[in-house]
Amino acid sequence: MKISKTVLLLSILAFGAPKAFAAPGEKYPQTRTRVLSASEVANLSPAQRRYAINEIYARHGLLFGDLALRKQFLQFSWYAPQPGRSMAQIKGRFSPVERKNVERLGLARAISNATVKSDESDEERTDFYLSPYAGSSRAWKGERFPETRLSRISSVDIGMMTAAQRRTAANEIYARHGYLFNSMALRKQFLQFSWYKPRPGRSMTRIASSFSAVERANLAALNAAN
Incomplete structure (x- = not known):
């Protein structure tokens, strides 16, 4: 499998050298192979954490309501939307590793939101x-x-x-x-x-x-x- 240099570089910048090969267009393959450390999550920007969470849902076929997100993942052959499946059903298909990573990434995003300057x-x-x-x-x-x-x-x-x-x-x-x-x-x-x-x-x-x-x-x- 040929890996995009850009995708590989993004992954390395975020987490260090990846232990698993990324599928074409996959930015954060580590979220399916191991639990991310607290420091790895902290080093990600809010946009990167957002993307990593969305990528986990995309792997399992969530049909995003946001058309821009849907179009973004439809570029990749591994994204197979499953209309009719609820978010809860999609979550039920996550591996234990993915569930833990969504929890960690989501918690970091929530904390980030809470600490935004009040005048924003x-x-x-x-x-x-x-x-x-x-x-x-x-x-x-x-x-x-x-x-x-x-x-x-x-x-x-x-x-x-x-x-x-x-x-x-x-x-x-x-x-x-x-x-x-x-x-x-x-x-x-x-x-x-x-x-x-x-x-x-x-x-x-x-x-x-x-x-x-x-x-x-x-x-x-x-x-x-x-």
Whole structure:
């Protein structure tokens, strides 16, 4: 197998000389062969940690909701998207080594997010977390975080979100059940979508009582992170 010099160089810069050959286009083959050390993870930039995590999901066929990510991995023959498989099902296929590496890489990203200067805007950091369902067949039109109704979001994933993303995810849960937002900007934002059907006169408490168990758990986790 011919290895790209650029790919090999990136891998060596990140982790030292690789012990396993990389598949064409694979930047971080070590994430499937051994558990990365804390110092190796710390030496990676946020963008490199993001890519390493996405590459693990790509190996197992996650159909990324983000079209740019999907296009990026579709260049490589080893990426075989599996529509219909949830993120939880994809995670279930990880090896113990991959699971540990996702945990370590994700924790480092969460810590990095938490230590960003307070004057840095959320808009500059919206790429820390990418929904695995947004833009997929399982997402409603305009829905940014369909996973909040489809599966429980892990604490690591929530840690990757910006404060703005957590707010949007929480508001989206209420919007699904018809909460009439006091904020005209929020109301206008959701009125673009056919699935948002405001129910005037229903209190926030009454709306919350119609949440599914998954939505309740996700809302609690999102609020706890703020």
